Amino acid sequence: MKRIAIIGSGIGGSGIGALIATSFKSKINLYEQNNWIGGRCGSYLKKDKLGREWVCDVGTHIFGNCDKGFLGEILNKIGKPDAVKWAYCRDPGPRINMMGNILSFGLKKISKKSGAEKKKKPRKSKKRGFREIINEMSYEDTYKFDDVPLIDYLKQEKLNAFMYTLQAGLMFGTKPTETSAGEFLRCSKLNATNRAFGYSFGGTGAIPTAYCKAIEENNGIVKLETKVNRIVVEDGSAIGVEVGKDNEFVESDIVISNADIKSTVLKLVGENHFEKDYVERIKNLVWGGQVCSLKLGVDIHVTDDKWLNYVPKMDASDMKVLDPNKLIEGDITAKDVPKKVVLMIVPISNLDPNLAPPGCQNLHTVTPTLGVTQDEERKKISKAFEKACMNTLLDLWPEIEGHILWTDFVSDVFLDAKLGKEGAGTGIGQIVGQVGKNRPSQISPIKNLYYSSADAGGWGVGTELAAKSALDLFDYFKQQKILV
């Protein structure tokens, strides 16, 4: 029986733990430094003034493929396909509100009155649309475009640059000049095939909680509020971890880190244990973009939408964060933060009605805070973004004024402090040079040390990237007979 230490209960950590616990003879110790399960995919409770409890999510609000994607694949593999109940974003499906015009994700105009899609007009040109391109392309073909920046690919295919860079921004939080076209094509193809955007009943934390339950039901232990301080390496091999306030040494045959890859290599293990080139490679990896999330409870019904991307009318000066050419000019400071921002809005109580008291709605929003790197500016920038998110919501739904029961704001500063990855939304950015064969491997150069997270291996959007990292690592263990 192999003793396995897992550092972190994010999707990558809890996912690989569940897969191992249910398939191999093992004794898992999973350590989570925070008091909630799931890292960026966790949920927590928020009380309103009447003492009512609302479920809030730390980060994630929409899953690209629900049960049909990598998150569901883990549940299937651990023999618990029904451990999570899914709510699809349908009736209405995902929408874009482009300065008052309501569009479907395929950019078709939606009649405001009926919510039904307008009658399809015959296509005038013979030009291939994005849907046709991804339908015709195999997953294998997408890898040919891994090193092509998305903006170049869109220009070459004469596709709507604004729309698809907006989508890629929401998917990866990366700049269109850097985003890998291959990764965008793969993820879009999977979404288009499955048509299963949605959400998990009970909050996003229901997924890592189900994974952790599988660990506990199979002889494993999940310890919250227990930080791993060091990965102990002897003679080029990981031999265990030092954990908690007392720095207890826990001997382990295998160590899997779900902590961010830079912290794992540079802090938990230490540079001196790796070859110089590897350390340089890790140091030079670029995080995906930072994001922030404003959540609020309102005591009125404002929307039937299940997922709405809102593009408000913006001042010319505010367009900087939307203009791919201006984005590459450099970082932004607090005074550059627009008064209104592009918001991804998920009224989570429209997906699971239990997430708000009767008559109320639980609205979660996300916006990218692209390009923020100056630490001293970060707190000011964060405040400015919180304000911008609220301004945008009030612009969209002025009627919520006076009906807001509570708000919560998850900033990139909070994410950095509590979860690492320098506050990145996802992990190591899905940009040219960091996807496909160029993505850091889950297999570290140190014997018995592995990574499972949105930082190493895999492909997919956000949580699904972390789940794919876990699934591929699990396959590796099986194929190499490292675990039996």
Ligand SMILES: Cc1cc2nc3c(=O)[nH]c(=O)nc-3n(C[C@H](O)[C@H](O)[C@H](O)COP(=O)(O)OP(=O)(O)OC[C@H]3O[C@@H](n4cnc5c(N)ncnc54)[C@H](O)[C@@H]3O)c2cc1C
């Ligand atoms: C605001 C926001 C919105 C998002 N929206 C979406 C979305 O709509 N859809 C989507 O699919 N994805 C979304 N994402 C991205 C998604 O949440 C992440 O990509 C994914 O959850 C990352 O999983 P992970 O396992 O790699 O890491 P994490 O979730 O970061 O988990 C790592 C865990 O390791 C723990 N840890 C770190 N160091 C230690 C240590 N030394 N000891 C013990 N524990 C440690 C951390 O506390 C954490 O719990 C969003 C993220 C954010 C922040």
